[in-house]
Amino acid sequence: MSDADHSTPAASKPDVLKKGDGADDKNGTDDKNGTDDKNGTNGKNGADGSVDCAVAKCVALTFDAGPSGNTPRLLKILKQEKAHATFFMLGRKHIDRHPDLVRRIADEGHELANHTWSHKILTKTDSDEVRTEITRVQTAVKKLTGRTPLLMRPPQGRTDERVSKICRELGVAQVLWSVTAKDYQTNDSALIEKRVLDQTKRDGIILLHDIYKGTVPAVPGILAKLKKEGYTVVTVSQLMAPAVPEAGKVYRP
Template sequence: MHIWGLALALLVMTVTACGTRPQTRQQAARPPAVVDPRVLAKRLARAQPDWPANRPVNCRRDKCVALTFDDGPGEYTGKLLDLLRGREAKATFFVLGQMVAADPHGLARRIVDEGHEIGNHSWSHPPLTALPEEQIRAELVQTDNLVRRLTGVRMRMMRPPYGATDARVAAETRREGLAQILWSLDTLDWRDRASSVVARRADAAKPGEIVLMHDIHRTTIEAVPQLLDTLAKKGFKFVTVSELYGATPVPGREYTDRWTKHE
């Protein structure tokens, strides 16, 4: 009986080993899946079909401009949201993870709830081109995870701090499903803290442009009523970046204005 019991135990061990080893080898040898960025963009759009909310706007026909605000949310972001709501204007906010984490008012959630677009501007605003790949990934993923937890949406675009990008940054944004949104009109509001100067520069926007501003500066917020009124009189519609393109931008690709190819 002892011999038969030992033989049975050896048989069970052999069958178990034969059943698990090939699977382990197969899993270890399987290469990571490669997803075409355009396919990923379509998947993201299907996953969140109602965000940002679709509006009857056609930027191939209408005069559109995308106002974008970096580095927040900050102490003036709430006032900016009030101004945009009062004029039925939509914008895109490229937020810093550390600012979202420090915000006691839940402004990231308010940005999403009021129909604006929210994008990834890294966690702590370093030049991503100066970082090793694992740190680039951490800057983006940590911010994405926090914003997704607080708002329920996954960001589809990012803006590299200082506009600094290269092939490594592009590859990482592609992996994370984020398009790189740059700009065509810089108001230089970070340098010139005069609301009249900022408004005048924004007033020069042409149809299809992406305008760069920062919602952490009081003078920028003070410039917003004038620039909204002036551009509205010229027939402009204020849209999110996704509305400007009429489609989810392709992950990894750089965009600077409406004429950037994205097909």
């Protein structure tokens, strides 16, 4: 089994990600939903806590299938560039092997998210095992950081009505992507950078994997060029704010 998301995301009736979706006085802006230290993000928006993606030209940066031995270098780069990202983390051989990195990701202001325990294709997995794949990560992250992820990215972007119903029961929204460098295909950092920049549009979601050799070296160039083009790099939840992701829904830019 590969840890990569090797296919175009396939989902049942995905919701177009728009800032303000699902936001109201009951569930869009209170401290019980993803905006305090009990959940997957620490409440900071951007580097200085003030970004408004309804005004700013934002793009969300996401990393799948870590943490790994490459993650410390990535975190150093993100800190230097004052950028935040959403980390969709795998459990087996990642969260369980790198608990200190999970804590560091949280401590440095990034968003903690779920990529299942062992990267099983959820649409081909029985319902009880789907629940286990998701809840094991939720439990592990909560134990390590005190925060429970609100977002889950299904392996290979594959989901359906059954998986969505289970996600609704478990309190997680599903997040796909609009930009992929297919960094599982190449170690060429320049090519990874080019693929990202060629596809990026406002309010998009970039998918990268910090487990691959060529990815992290591409990040400084990606961030520099995005900044030059006027982008603010944010987490998924920051991109959606003031809305809060709705459990069970599938979001794709």
